[in-house]
Amino acid sequence: MxxxxxxxxxxxxxxxxxxxxxxxxxxxxxxxxxxxxxxxxxxxxxxxxxxxxxxxxxxxxxxxxxxxxxxxxxxxxxxxxxxxxxxxxxxxxxxxxxxxxxxxxxxxxxxxxxxxxxxxxxxxxxxxxxxxxxxxxxxxxxxxxxxxxxxxADLMRLPGPANPAALVLDEPLPGGGRLQLHVLERRFRADIGRLDQVIEYVERGADGGVLRRSPERQTYYVxxxxxxxxxxxxxxxxxxxxxxxxxxxxxxxxx
Structure with missing residues (x-):
């Protein structure tokens, strides 16, 4: 897991x-x-x-x-x-x-x-x-x-990106680095109106190398x-x- x-x-x-x-x-x-x-x-x-x-x-x-x-x-x-x-x-x-x-x-x-x-x-x-x-x-x-x-609610029911490697955000950071986000998992339970998703945060340096990586679980209810x-x-x-x-x-x- x-x-x-x-x-x-x-x-x-x-x-x-x-x-x-x-x-x-x-x-x-x-x-x-x-x-x-x-x-x-x-x-x-x-x-x-x-x-x-x-x-x-x-x-x-x-x-x-x-x-x-x-x-x-x-x-x-x-x-x-x-x-x-x-x-x-x-x-x-x-x-x-x-x-x-x-x-x-x-x-x-x-x-x-x-x-x-x-x-x-x-x-x-x-x-x-x-x-x-x-x-x-x-x-x-x-x-x-x-x-x-x-x-x-209708948007919460939508599936996540077909490719978990696809970027959903790619923003510049001070010093020349970048912040990139990927959606690794996304599941909606209609019986309790709950969306669970795992969004991976990736901080890259000015040279493109990974400085920090953090998969984080986000939950919403509707x-x-x-x-x-x-x-x-x-x-x-x-x-x-x-x-x-x-x-x-x-x-x-x-x-």
């Missing part, structure tokens, strides 16, 4: 090169503007699964205060390094904390809660989704919005979010918005 490490784990290349991969992903184009438009001027934002802070930093640069929560130390370490290099005017609007979004209680509320880039889909669509929606509702002001980005939101007291605010052809952003409100 292929030995893998989880996505975003310590020493994983998915964590180390998160910014490279997301910057290259055209399917994310427009998500930051979408979230910014949902927040009232100067409104407070909670981001669940903030990772290295791609969204949080961009919103803070737009004048919005953001608390970013993530469970992965490797991702928070990156956010912390970037925060230390951020101008004070922006940094003062940012706070990053380690926490579990299925059990979080910050004892405060926000105008907007974000769960972006398929973060919720990493959790099994059962108790974990119910608990996360309860956390979202707990942290929302009355009238506040929650934005949740989920993958499309389900209808509306019943989970309704159970938490949230209602659909608008039809889901398609983003990049691979996912929808669902917007709910607390009334």
């Amino acid at each position: 292929l030995r893998t490490r989880p996505y975003y784990a310590d020493r994983s290349l998915s964590a180390a090169f998160y910014e490279v991969v997301t910057a290259a992903d055209s399917n994310l184009t427009g998500d930051i503007e979408f979230y910014a438009d949902l927040a009232p001027p100067g409104g407070s934002i909670l981001e669940l699964g903030a990772g290295a802070g791609r969204i949080a930093f961009a919103l803070a640069e737009r004048g919005l205060p953001v608390v970013g929560v993530d469970i992965a130390p490797a991702m928070l370490e990156q956010a912390g390094k970037r925060l230390a290099e951020t101008p004070d005017a922006v940094a003062k609007r940012l706070e990053f904390r380690r926490g579990d979004m299925t059990a979080l209680d910050l004892k405060r509320t926000f105008d907007l809660v974000i769960c972006g880039y398929f973060t919720l889909a990493h959790l099994p669509a059962g108790a974990a989704w119910r608990n996360t929606f309860a956390v979202i509702a707990r942290h929302l002001e009355v009238g506040g919005a929650a934005a949740i980005h989920l993958p499309l 389900a209808d979010p509306i019943p989970f939101a309704a159970a938490a007291g949230l209602s659909v605010a608008r039809p889901p918005t398609r983003l990049g052809g691979v996912g929808d952003i669902w917007v709910f409100r607390k009334t």
Whole structure:
């Protein structure tokens, strides 16, 4: 059996090169503007699964205060390094904390809660989704919005590349190296709505030689979010918005 490490784990290349991969992903184009438009001027934002802070930093640069929560130390370490290099005017609007979004209680509320880039889909669509929606509702002001980005079920059912050696990403790195990604395995279980895939990260030096190689297991779950939101007291605010052809952003409100 292929030995893998989880996505975003310590020493994983998915964590180390998160910014490279997301910057290259055209399917994310427009998500930051979408979230910014949902927040009232100067409104407070909670981001669940903030990772290295791609969204949080961009919103803070737009004048919005953001608390970013993530469970992965490797991702928070990156956010912390970037925060230390951020101008004070922006940094003062940012706070990053380690926490579990299925059990979080910050004892405060926000105008907007974000769960972006398929973060919720990493959790099994059962108790974990119910608990996360309860956390979202707990942290929302009355009238506040929650934005949740989920993958499309039809795309999750598609098979992986016929050739595992085929590159699905090939991006330049500082110093002349490259980051390359391959999909080694991909399986979808319709009975539980789960996609399992193994993505191999390969870091190459300027001479083309392999510096690091890391097969990493990524799992997504798909389900209808509306019943989970309704159970938490949230209602659909608008039809889901398609983003990049691979996912929808669902917007709910607390009334």
